[in-house]
Each structure stands twice: as structure tokens, then as C-alpha cells.
Amino acid sequence: MANSDRLSGLDASFLHLEHDAATHMHVASCMVFEGPPPSHDELVAHVESRLHLVPRYRQRLAFVPYGQGRPVWVDDPHFNTRYHVQHHALPRPGGEEELKQLAGRAFSQQLDRNKPLWELWLVEGLADGRFALLGKTHHALVDGISGVDITTVLFDLTRDPPATPRPDAPWVPRPLPSDAQLLADALLERTTVPGEIARGLRATLRAPRRVVKKVVEDLAAVGSFTLPGVRGAPSSPLNVRIGPHRRFTWDNEDLERVKAIKNALGGTVNDVVLCTVAGGLGRYLRAHGHPTIDLVLRAMIPVSVRADAERGALGNQVAAVWAGLPVGVTEPLERLELVKGEMEGLKESGQAVGARVLTELTGFAPPTVMAQAARLQAHQRFFNLVVTNVPGPQLPLYVLGRRMEAIYPMVPLAQNQALGIAIMSYDGRISFGLNADFDALPDLELLAGQLSEALEELADAAGLPPLDSPRRRRNGRPAAVVAAT
Template sequence: MASVANRDRLSGLDSSFLHLEHDAATHMHVASCMVFDGPPPTHDELVAHVEARLHLVPRYRQRLAFVPYGQGRPVWVDDPHFNTRYHVQHHALPAPGGEEELKQLAGRAFSQQLDRNKPLWELWLVEGLADGRFALLGKTHHALVDGISGVDITTVLFDLTPEPPPTSTPEVPWVPRPLPTNAQLLADAMLERTTVPAEIVRGMRASLRAPRRVVKKVVEDLAAVGSFTLPGVRGAPPSPLNVRIGPHRRFTWTNEDLERVKQIKNALGGTVNDVVLATVAGGLGRYLRAHGHPTIDLVLRAMIPVSVRADAERGALGNQVAAVWAGLPVGVTDPVERLELVKHEMEGLKESGQAVGARVLTELTGFAPPTVMAQAARLQAHQRFFNLVVTNVPGPQLPLYVLGRRMQAIYPMVPLAQNQALGIAIMSYDGCISFGLNADFDALPDLDLLAGQLTEALEELAAAAGLPPLGSPRRRRNGRPASSPSPARAAAGGSAE
């Protein structure tokens, strides 16, 4: 019986994202809300634009095929029923078409799981925004793409100028390959099971030829794994952010000036990422205190994904990410002290080798039986290893265009795991740095309050850095004036309890 030829099997990490999505409450897609200058294109124009470039990302016309009895990780196969119009949808906002209506639609879009019987992505064209603008809501399953490579993949649809050069055309029209049968899928998985040990044996032979080098590498890897796993074993502190979540989401954002963040970094030291994490810690502290939660000596644990993708692999599909655990000193109300603690924490993480340890564990998942991996992923979701996910992705610092329309802003979204009610994704683009907040609908009903407190925490750092205050009313880069702090927000900035 012939085995499946030229099929891409999911890695252990990619497969784990499927296992994490084992109920209706968890959705393992990454997403973004992108706002453009108008006028909006027609649905037909956008569909044609996507179809003209799909050959550059052939996986976007592939879906998953699952091995019978769970005897192997799924493989990517061509979807014989692929229809671009299913994936590129058309929606309109109700009047007045403001940010509130857009946020509500984004939250509803991000609450819906992707259909595993189809390619794991969607693109929503949203018209009806005020001032003639429009938006695109993009969703891609985490098993297909991670945040870092996702920045590269979006260049397939984006252009660097309003009038881009002609797109290359495929030499031959796309024709889907025949779907494998269940017997073929099972046989291929069994064959792979028998060949992997042979690869291990060859590796052992190589080890015998260079024992000292191998022993040194093993010792380094074990130390790195220990630095990664020990914080997780200790567990994260209890917090109102760690509750049982449902399937519905709220999504909001705040936009900041990237140059202002860099000025804070230059004045107070550290990196842009340190300033961002200190801002998140300050905003979370304000939010918890505003709701009567004591924060004295409280350090929340953030899981921070980091890319371990080599530069030569940028743009490749699939996940090559690891994670580090970082403490967020939400109980520290002095902004400079908070930044110093974050800087010290991040410097320690770089020296500890946590990311290396995470990658070692990730590579080991490739050798674990799929049924064991499924249970391990679900166990991880039930444990409280971290309080929230914070991811910071550097984006392009020049304007991007779709069908000649300039993108004004992009607001990223990171998914939620079980018992994790909040995720914060940060992305820089064209001089802005945007904080995208994704939350369980019921656990954080006042998510916009937290978004405002992130801005206030950043302004605390700006004042400490000696920067002049922003004008009042402030104006974002997208032209929307920001409201002044509410009494609840002002009270949230008080001393820790």
C-alpha cells in the first residue's frame, strides 16, 4: 500500500495547539484587526486580490487530515472543495461605525472557532466605518502560523506602495492533489513510527564519535530545561485573571507613539520590550486595585512567546516559538522602580537559558506518541503555570497598502487558554505601538478600562523620564481624541494595598 507522498505532517508543537482547542471555550487562532483609509474595495475586488496571490502561500489552500485512531499527528492536504469566498467574508458595521462597533464585531469574530474541515484561516472585509474607512479582520489558526512568521506572511497580501508592481503568476493553474484514504494515512504514520528510531540510532552513532561534545551539549540542555520548568512547577499566584472561561470574547486596543516609548527607554535605560512590560505591569496593577484586589508584593507571571526561528526561515509556515516565564511586579506603584525590576527580570531570563530549555522540550514533543501529547497539552491547559500571555511582535516601520489603500493601524490578538481570561498582544507598525487586549467576555466586562490604564501607566514612565505631557485632548495617530482619565482610573493609580 502506497504511503502518503509529499504531505506535511504537523510538528509536535503545531499539533499541541490543536489539542489545546479541545472544547468550545478555547480558540487557538491568532488574529488582528487592521484599519485602512477608504474607500473600501468591493468584496469581488478583495477576493480577486487574494486569489491572485494564493500561489505564494499554498498552505492556505490546504486543510488537515487526521490519522485514524490518533496514531499519528495530522498532515496538511489539499482541500478539493476550496472556495476563496468562504474564507474572505463581507460584513458591515451598524451606524455610527465607530471604534466601539468595530471592537464588538472583532470580539464576535474572534469568538468563533475555525472549521477544521477547511483551511484554517479567514479574512473579514468590514465596511461602514466612520470617515469612509474600512477594516480587515484576519484569523489564522496557531497550528498554521506563529506571530513572528505571521508578520512575514502578511506581506503576501500587502504592498509597499499604493501602485505595486504586477504579481507573478503560477506557471500552471492550481489543481488539488487527491485526498489520502484513511488506510494511506495510517500506513504512512506507522511507517514514520518505524523510521524515527533509525534516525535516533544514527544520532547515537554520531554521539559515540564525538562523546565530549555531546556530553557538554546534553549538560547545557538539561540546565536550560531546568531553568524553564522550575518556575512552572512553582505555579503562578492566584488572580482574578485566572478563572474558568467561556467561548465568548471581548477585544479592545490602545495606540501609543513608538518614538515616545523609545525616548522613555533612552532616558531610563533598558529596552523597548522592558518599557512595554513595565507598562503592562503598571496597567494591570491599576486595574486590580480599582477592583479592590490587594496587590502588595504581588508579582503576576506572564508567559512570553519568543521566536526561535532562524533568519533564513523567516516566512516559513508552522511554529518555531518557545516561551519564557517573566514576573510582572504589579504591586510596585513607583514607575521607575517597576521598570528596574522588569529590566533585572529580563536580563536574568536571558542568562538563564529559559528559551533554550523551552525549545528542547518542544523538540522532544516530536518523539512523543500523539495520544500522550494530547493529554500533556490538556494537562498544561488546566494547570496555572502563568497568569496571562504577553507577546510583543516587531512590525514594519513603513506604511503598507492593500489594493492601494493605506493601512492606518493594526491591532493584534493572542488567544486564551483554559483558566486564562486575558491575553495582551503588542505590535509596532509605522511609528505606532498597539496593545491588543483579548479577554473572556464575562470575566472582564470593563476591558476598555484596562486599555486606558495601560496608557496611564506609560505616561507615568514618560513623566519619570522627563518627557513633556501630551496635549489634552490627546489625539491618536488614527485621529481619534482620547478621553481624559475617569475617576475610577485615577483612583486605580493609588498606592498598593
């Protein structure tokens, strides 16, 4: 069996984190399209015509006996596209709230580890004949940043694309390895010098001083990454025991407005977005009577460490940095300056480099050690929430000739993390997808509105003309889900 089929240490860690019914390590999105909806048969055929572009979508996990190695990807001999591409309908005409409720239920369900780790729900019944797709993919399969490239499975750049080239031969699953084979391969790998180590030894012999300097730099970067985690994150109402059920909602904004704020006040689009998140969270906490004076929540922000040559490849090449969110600062300009300084400091600290080094080191940790580390993370509060910001395509995408009008991303919750915020831009819009524990944040819609208010507060500070109202601006979404609300 090829070693390339074995999960990396990072990919396997997402399986260890999913150690009970309350934690689901899949990334997801709710995508809204113009109508009319395709039939289930049409969508199944469309997916089947693209699956050869991502062979991993036909593979499932095989676990090494006695936990003596990380799992491997094997062809699923019982693969059936119809199991993964499901068909659902809202009572017509479906509104925004009904779609959010269905998305929350879909995202609450763990993926079956005995099957390929993805699902796609076709949802009919939206107002004006529109439809939605709910996509779920396990984090062990693909990271959320590279995942933008994997949409070639479904999406086209035009309404009438050229035919997708067919594979030379129909797909035939390879025979499953026996438990004895899985165990033997895992034990053999332990006795083999890893390729990276071998290359490192050769490099050391050629240029020992340069290698030593690089090691010292990497160790310093690791220290800058791990030290904030060692200190721990502050307590907050967002960090409570969570259950298996989720609420999902979103806020959809004008990307050009965000860029105009950036141009007027300085910084980057990411700075404006994180300042908006900090402002919205501060408003939400104060609305619930939680004191925020001097409170700085710690966000875990995934960053891509994937080389350009690796873009489009499956598997995780994503690490993380810790960033402080000054939720206690009510003045928007002051809050933005603090966020800008925080992000500049992270660039200079080398946290991302340290995160990549740790990501690589996980590949050498035995599975039992990885499992214990995952359990340790679950019982220590290293961060308050995850915030992801993924730049998406700034042109329309199509599925079966239907234009995608909006996409709302979802990031999973770790244990004792009741809220995750995923941000993605697409075709001139930027969406904040809010995923929350069902019981811990019963008023998640309030937070969505407060994010919108925090952005408008920045727009006002930037001298931009006001919109009608934050709530009406939030409802200025594509008509796919608004017409019936």
C-alpha cells in the first residue's frame, strides 16, 4: 500500500477531536442558487461526472488494528453516489428561517466513518423557485482554505461549460487491505527513516551552519506560537459545555463597502473583518450583561501553509495563529487600530511558521499520543472561538447552468467552544457564517445583527454614506430566501 494514502498527523488529529457525539469535525456551507432546481437524478449524474477529478471522494477510512498507526484511505467497495447526494424540501414557499433551521440540523449530524466523509443535500422549496445545496466535508479530508479549489467537482464558470473530459476507464475500487496488511504497513513505516528526516540529514551534511540557523529560527517560531496557548484564554459565556445540536445563521454584506472602509481607515480587508467580529461580539456580550472592560477574547485563526504547487490537493495544509479580539473597546477607530497592531505583530512573531513546524511534527507522533493531546485540548481553554476568513472567487459560479447567488460558510465547534465564525467572500459579497451550540446561544440571530451594526459603525467612522438600517441591510441578501420572510 502506498504511504501517500495514510492520513497526515494533522488530518488524523481531527478524528481524535471528534471523540463524542457533541463534536463534529466537518466544514460545511449553505449555497443558494437561482431556480429552477435540478432534479435529484440530474444532480447525482452531475456529481458522478466530476468524481474522477477528486478520487478521495470515493474513499473511506481504514483503521489500523490496535491503534498502531494512523488510518489510511481505501476505496469504498460499496460506494453509492445517491447515499451522499441527498434530496430534501422545505414547505413552499420556504423562507430564510426554514433554510437556516434545516442547515442547523444537517450540520448537527456527524459523518459516517464507514463511508466517504462527505454529503451534499439538495434543498428545494425556496421562494421564487430557487434552491439550496448544503455541503459537508470532514476536516480530515480537506481543509477549509484549499477547499475553495475543490469546488471544481461541482462548479462551472459559465452557464454552458464545455463537457468535462471523461476518464479513460470506469472506476473500479481497489481491493481492501486486510487487518494484517494494515498492521504490517504501519509497523514497517515505524522502522523506516521518514523522507523529510533523510533529506534533512543530507542538508545538514552539505551546509551544517545554515541548517542549525534554520532550526533555531523554527524553534523560536514554535515558542511564539505555543506561548499564548500555554497562557490560556479568558473565561467567557462562549466557552461552555456543548451538545450535539447546532444553530446556523449568517450576515451578508457588500464587499466593496468593506474595501471602502479599508481604503479610508487603513489596514487590510482582514483587519476590517476581525474588527467587525470583535465589535459584534462585544455588543452581544454586553447585551447579556457580561462585563467587557479590558476583555480581549482569543481567536484561533487558521492560516494556509500550502505551497502554490499544492493548491487543489486534498488533505490539510493549514495551521493556526492566536489573535486577540478587543471586544471591550467600544470606539471603532481605536478597536481597528488595536486589531491592525495585533495582526502586524503576528506577522512579525513568526507564529505561522511555528504553527507549520508543529503541523509537520504531528506526523511523527504515535496515534496514542495524538489521541491524548486531543483530549488535553478538550479540557484546556487555549482560545475562545475559531474565526476563519477565506477569500472566494469574485465571479459568478454555476451548477447545471444555475447561478450561485450566495454562499454561507460553516466552521465546526471544538469541545467547550459554543461559537465559530466563518467568513467568505464571493462575487462582490462577504458572508459571515455563524455556527453555534443550539442551547448555549439561543439568540444567535441577535449576534448576526450586531455584526452588521459593528460594520456600519466602521463605515460611519470612515465617512461612508449610511444605509437605510443595519437590519434592512442584512436583509439586502439575494431574493432567493428573502421573498417569503
